[in-house]
Amino acid sequence: MKTYNLPLLAMAAWACIAWPAPVPSAAPLPSWNDGAAKMSILEFVEKVAAPGSPDFAPPAERVAVFDNDGTLWAEQPMYFQFLFMLDRVKALAPRHPEWKAEEPFASLLQGDVKAALAGGERALGAIMMATHAGMTSEEFSKIAGDWIATAKHPKTGRLLTEMVYQPMLELLAHLRANGFKTYLVSGGGIEFMRPWSERVYGIPPEQIIGSSIQTKFELRDGRPVLVRLPELNFMDDGPGKPVGIQTHIGRRPLAAFGNSDGDLQMLQWTAAGPGPRLCLYVRHTDAEREWAYDRASSIGRLDKGLDEAKAKGWTIVSMKDDWKTIFPPENK
Amino acid sequence: MKTYNLPLLAMAAWACIAWPAPVPSAAPLPSWNDGAAKMSILEFVEKVAAPGSPDFAPPAERVAVFDNDGTLWAEQPMYFQFLFMLDRVKALAPRHPEWKAEEPFASLLQGDVKAALAGGERALGAIMMATHAGMTSEEFSKIAGDWIATAKHPKTGRLLTEMVYQPMLELLAHLRANGFKTYLVSGGGIEFMRPWSERVYGIPPEQIIGSSIQTKFELRDGRPVLVRLPELNFMDDGPGKPVGIQTHIGRRPLAAFGNSDGDLQMLQWTAAGPGPRLCLYVRHTDAEREWAYDRASSIGRLDKGLDEAKAKGWTIVSMKDDWKTIFPPENK
Numbered sequence: 001m002k003t004y005n006l007p008l009l010a011m012a013a014w015a016c017i018a019w020p021a022p023v024p025s026a027a028p029l030p031s032w033n034d035g036a037a038k039m040s041i042l043e044f045v046e047k048v049a050a051p052g053s054p055d056f057a058p059p060a061e062r063v064a065v066f067d068n069d070g071t072l073w074a075e076q077p078m079y080f081q082f083l084f085m086l087d088r089v090k091a092l093a094p095r096h097p098e099w100k101a102e103e104p105f106a107s108l109l110q111g112d113v114k115a116a117l118a119g120g121e122r123a124l125g126a127i128m129m130a131t132h133a134g135m136t137s138e139e140f141s142k143i144a145g146d147w148i149a150t151a152k153h154p155k156t157g158r159l160l161t162e163m164v165y166q167p168m169l170e171l172l173a174h175l176r177a178n179g180f181k182t183y184l185v186s187g188g189g190i191e192f193m194r195p196w197s198e199r200v201y202g203i204p205p206e207q208i209i210g211s212s213i214q215t216k217f218e219l220r221d222g223r224p225v226l227v228r229l230p231e232l233n234f235m236d237d238g239p240g241k242p243v244g245i246q247t248h249i250g251r252r253p254l255a256a257f258g259n260s261d262g263d264l265q266m267l268q269w270t271a272a273g274p275g276p277r278l279c280l281y282v283r284h285t286d287a288e289r290e291w292a293y294d295r296a297s298s299i300g301r302l303d304k305g306l307d308e309a310k311a312k313g314w315t316i317v318s319m320k321d322d323w324k325t326i327f328p329p330e331n332k
Numbered sequence: 333m334k335t336y337n338l339p340l341l342a343m344a345a346w347a348c349i350a351w352p353a354p355v356p357s358a359a360p361l362p363s364w365n366d367g368a369a370k371m372s373i374l375e376f377v378e379k380v381a382a383p384g385s386p387d388f389a390p391p392a393e394r395v396a397v398f399d400n401d402g403t404l405w406a407e408q409p410m411y412f413q414f415l416f417m418l419d420r421v422k423a424l425a426p427r428h429p430e431w432k433a434e435e436p437f438a439s440l441l442q443g444d445v446k447a448a449l450a451g452g453e454r455a456l457g458a459i460m461m462a463t464h465a466g467m468t469s470e471e472f473s474k475i476a477g478d479w480i481a482t483a484k485h486p487k488t489g490r491l492l493t494e495m496v497y498q499p500m501l502e503l504l505a506h507l508r509a510n511g512f513k514t515y516l517v518s519g520g521g522i523e524f525m526r527p528w529s530e531r532v533y534g535i536p537p538e539q540i541i542g543s544s545i546q547t548k549f550e551l552r553d554g555r556p557v558l559v560r561l562p563e564l565n566f567m568d569d570g571p572g573k574p575v576g577i578q579t580h581i582g583r584r585p586l587a588a589f590g591n592s593d594g595d596l597q598m599l600q601w602t603a604a605g606p607g608p609r610l611c612l613y614v615r616h617t618d619a620e621r622e623w624a625y626d627r628a629s630s631i632g633r634l635d636k637g638l639d640e641a642k643a644k645g646w647t648i649v650s651m652k653d654d655w656k657t658i659f660p661p662e663n664k
Contacts, residue, residue: 060536137578181538194582204392205582206513212579217571217597224600226578239549246469246558247544248580250526250537265549268556 028174030324031167037280037322040315041171044278048254049178055276059179063253064278065209065245065266066172068186068193070259070300071282072201073164074153076291078113078299080160081188084147086113088131096130105130129230133213137191137226145195158330161200167323168257168282172201175255183207183253185245187237187262191228209244211236237262242269259284264305267314279314281305286320360506362656363499369612369654372647373503376610380586381510387608391511395585396610397541397577397598398504400518400525402591402632403614404533405496406485408623410445410631412492413520416479418445420463428462437462461562465545469523469558477527490662493532497651498660500589500614504533507587515539515585517577519569519594523560541576543568569594574601586610596637599646611646613637618652 032038048057069075089099089108099105104116104123117123132140151160172182184193184203190210197203214233215226236244242265245253255278256263256270267279283302284293294302309316319326364370380389401407421431421440431437436448436455449455464472483492504514516525516535522542529535546565547558568576574597577585587610588595588602599611615634616625626634641648651658 190579190582206580208582215575215578217574217601219600224574224597224604226574242549242556242558243547246547247522248538250522250540265556268551269549272556 028177029167029170031170033322033324035322037315037317041174041278041280044255044276045174045178047276049180057254057275061251061254062175062178062180063183063249063251064175064180064255065183065185065241065253065257065270066168066201066203067258067260067263067266068184068188070284071165071257071263072168072172072184073160074290075300076293077154079188080151080163081192083151083154083160084144084192085127085131087147087151088143089127092130129213132189132192133228133230135228137215137228140191140228141195144192148196158327161196162328162330164200164328165282165323166325166328169201169328171257172203176202180255181207183209183245183249185209185236185241185256185266187211187235187240189213190236209236209241209248211240239265241266245269254278256280257282258305260300260302261305262300264308267305268308271312271314279309279312280317281309281314282317283319285318286323286326289326290319292320360509361499361502363502365654365656367654369647369649373506373610373612376587376608377506377510379608381512389586389607393583393586394507394510394512395515395581395583396507396512396587397515397517397573397585397589397602398500398533398535399590399592399595399598400516400520402616403497403589403595404500404504404516405492406622407632408625409486411520412483412495413524415483415486415492416476416524417459417463419479419483420475421459424462461545464521464524465560465562467560469547469560472523472560473527476524480528490659493528494660494662496532496660497614497655498657499655501533501660503589504535508534512587513539515541515577515581517541517568517573517588517598519543519567519572521545522568541568541573541580543572571597573598577601588612589614590637591616592632592634593637594632596640599637600640603644603646611641611644612649613641613646614649615651617650618655618658621658622651624652 029038029041047053047055048062050056066072069079073080086108089105093099093109096105099109104119104127107115108127135143148161152158153160153163156163175182182203184197184201184207186193186209188210190208190212193208193210194205197208198205212233214229214231216229218225218227234240234244241263245266252273253270256267257280258267259282271277271279281302284291284300286292293300294306361370361373379385379387380394382388398404401411405412418440421437425431425441428437431441436451436459439447440459467475480493484490485492485495488495507514514535516529516533516539518525518541520542522540522544525540525542526537529540530537544565546561546563548561550557550559566572566576573595577598584605585602588599589612590599591614603609603611613634616623616632618624625632626638
């Protein structure tokens with residue numbers, strides 16, 4: 001396996017919002033300020049979807065791929081899938097008395113995430129496998145689905161599924177209203193996202209591409225199950241994203257949306273096709289309403305990608321300037 | 333990697349027909365004789381798709397998975413993807429003078445397939461990788477698509493894409509007319525099938541699940557490519573089929589269609605869901621119009637699967653008795 005900068009860390013993230021899909025309004029993208037970013041989206045969609053356009057693309061070719069963490073929902077103060085892991089370690093601790101004396105679990109159980117992660121990739125891998133492997137795919141789906149139903153953000157107190165970006169929900173809806181098929185292409189776990197992605201994003205299970213551990217078919221008392229094994233199968237991050245897209249879709253996307261260097265190869269792959277393409281980076285520029293970070297961040301670092309986006313004229317969205325609202329209104 | 337009975341052999345197969353999708357007629361499945369098999373299909377579709385049925389399944393859940401070799405097209409005298417490999421070895425030989433003295437290529441180039449395959453799995457793997465790896469995914473797609481456009485069956489002389497089963501084309505059409513999404517789930521190569529599966533079966537690239545070799549994202553002179561590497565990535569056969577289905581679809585199928593023991597786990601996985609399920613085996617019983625083989629065949633062996641189908645009351649189709657015609661009319 002290749003070594004990435006944030007190899008397993010990228011597998012810790014994302015969840016969802018109990019929010020109805022935005023009703024398509026007469027004017028699309030209502031939460032977007034008028035400006036170059038909004039204009040580039042509307043113009044691209046018009047070009048490829050308007051009958052008679054010289055760049056018209058048949059609906060089957062209208063594929064749009066979205067990163068999740070930091071692009072569709074927040075990723076601070078840590079990937080949401082990592083919050084899931086922390087909660088699972090606590091929940092499983094009574095069954096693992098040995099964890100009290102075993103790192104990284106001992107530190108985690110004392111609430112010291114930093115000390116736990118001092119063990120680097122190995123520590124993260126141990127936490128990942130202890131919480132993601134050893135059950136069937138159906139059992140894991142229920143665990144993740146139950147967890148996300150109540151999991152709240154440590155800073156805002158909102159459901160994690162409400163920490164999604166309202167302007168991006170509108171973008172998903174606008175693309176679908178124009179015949180696009182929308183896919184998630186995330187470094188996060190494919191089976192972690194499936195239990196809620198349709199409810200939150202309107203993206204069904206068969207349109208989720210993500211990282212995965214290996215699974216094995218077994219008959220248990222005559223009943224077939226897929227058992228989740230503590231071995232990495234596929235890492236859907238960085239150069240893995242175009243690989244995952246080709247494996248699952250077999251078509252090159254017309255549009256790709258990301259927020260970090262881990263999305264760069266996906267945007268490059270998308271941009272290299274013929275005809276109009278939309279490559280868009282979301283920049284976290286709003287310390288008041290969300291967070292502000294890019295080149296120096298350990299989570300969602302946007303450095304090389306930002307340079308390339310500028311050099312190639314890709315669309316760069318500034319949360320602060322381009323978005324009227326960040327999160328959906330609270331559903332109280 | 334696990335060892336399967338026919339590990340790499342199963343990766344050698346299938347191609348397609350330049351035939352328009354059958355026009356839905358007033359009476360579905362016109363090439364099927366009236367009988368238990370046809371009845372079980374029609375009843376199942378009615379149960380899950382008719383509004384108001386107590387077993388009604390929403391369209392999104394109507395997933396049908398089809399094996400390819402021996403289920404949608406013929407697999408005798410050898411998997412069609414193996415014919416592709418043989419032709420590619422011949423085409424590539426001028427660039428590989430060393431093959432004249434190197435098995436399994438030396439025997440292949442002398443037309444002695446049996447001697448070439450005496451080297452077993454290792455020999456087959458060498459042929460596979462020499463013909464499937466070392467180019468980009470786009471290059472391979474063109475090679476496979478160009479080949480299938482003219483490749484003919486060694487016995488019938490018909491295009492391989494016309495060696496498909498007319499009754500199964502009608503079954504695909506009937507399922508789709510009733511809101512099903514149809515998938516290929518084949519031991520054959522995913523990228524070998526994609527260039528022609530939509531034209532021949534009406535199944536688009538994103539609904540193909542198959543075996544694969546590893547690929548790697550690279551920038552070549554600034555242009556992104558996916559390079560095909562000589563290493564197995566995923567074996568979509570036997571216990572791999574439910575794994576492939578879960579990875580790509582994330583839903584359990586309502587209906588599964590196969591012809592060999594390599595499809596058994598896919599049928600078991602399908603059958604184990606709640607509500608009505610359709611599990612169907614095609615039996616090769618027609619030595620005159622097609623081929624007759626099952627328990628003793630090295631290709632498409634149907635032995636354990638046949639026992640289980642009988643024990644569980646799955647649908648068993650006899651080509652000889654259930655099908656009025658086998659192949660579509662010749663398109664001259």
